Amino acid sequence: MTWLQLVLMIVAMKSAPRIAVGYVRVSTERQASEGVSLGAQEARIRTWAEAQGLQVAAVHVDAGLSGGRADNRPALQEALRDVCKRRGVLVSERTTSAMDHLRRQDRRISGKVPFGYQEAEDGQLVPDEAERAVIDRIRSLRSEGATFREIVSDLKATGTTTKTGLLTWTPATIRGVLLRDERLRIAA
Numbered sequence: 001m002t003w004l005q006l007v008l009m010i011v012a013m014k015s016a017p018r019i020a021v022g023y024v025r026v027s028t029e030r031q032a033s034e035g036v037s038l039g040a041q042e043a044r045i046r047t048w049a050e051a052q053g054l055q056v057a058a059v060h061v062d063a064g065l066s067g068g069r070a071d072n073r074p075a076l077q078e079a080l081r082d083v084c085k086r087r088g089v090l091v092s093e094r095t096t097s098a099m100d101h102l103r104r105q106d107r108r109i110s111g112k113v114p115f116g117y118q119e120a121e122d123g124q125l126v127p128d129e130a131e132r133a134v135i136d137r138i139r140s141l142r143s144e145g146a147t148f149r150e151i152v153s154d155l156k157a158t159g160t161t162t163k164t165g166l167l168t169w170t171p172a173t174i175r176g177v178l179l180r181d182e183r184l185r186i187a188a
Contacts, residue, residue: 020049022059023079038063058082114180115163134160135181138174148174 024041042059049056060075060082116135117125134155141151148171155169162168 018052018054019057020045020052020054021057021079021082022046022049023062023076024059025062025073025075026064113163115177116181131163135177138177142178147171 022042022045024038024045026037038061045059046056058079060079062073062075113119113125116128116131118128120126137160138151138155141154146154151174152169152171155174156167159167160169162173
C-alpha cells in the first residue's frame with residue numbers, strides 16, 4: 001500500500017458511509033486477455049473491503065498497461081478522482097497475488113516454462129520427472145551444506161543439462177531454480 005492510499009484510507013475511515021474504490025492492473029496484453037489476474041485482484045480487494053466493513057462502489061481496471069508511471073494509467077487517475085468524489089478509500093491489489101493465483105492453477109506466468117515442469121497442451125504446468133529429480137538433487141546437496149558453486153560443479157560433472165539442453169549452470173541459475181520451486185510449492 002502506498003502512502004497516498006494510506007492517507008485516503010484514514011480520511012475515508014472517519015467519514016460515512018464507508019466506501020471503497022478498487023483499482024486493478026496487469027502490465028501485459030496476455031494477462032489482460034486471460035483475465036485470471038484481474039479477477040484474482042478484484043476478488044482480493046472485495047474480500048479485504050468486506051472484512052473492513054467497506055462497500056465497494058467501483059473497481060477501475062487498467063489492462064495491459066505498464067505500472068512504471070501513474071500518469072499513463074487512465075483507470076488509476078479515474079480511481080483517484082472517484083475516491084475524492086465519494087470520499088472513499090482506494091484499494092489496489094499487487095501483481096504478486098495475481099501471480100500466486102496463476103501458480104495455484106498450475107499456469108505458466110512468464111515466457112519460459114520453469115525448470116522441473118513441462119507445459120501441457122492446455123497451458124497447465126505438469127511435472128517433468130527428470131528435471132524434478134535434478135531439483136531433488138539440488139535440494140539434497142543444499143541441505144547438506146553445499147554452496148551454489150559446489151552444486152554447479154556437481155551438475156556439470158555429472159553432465160546434467162539445463163532446460164535449454166546445455167551445461168550452462170551458474171550459481172544464480174541454481175538459486176533461481178530453488179526460489180521458483182519454493183514459490184510453486186507455496187502456491188500449491
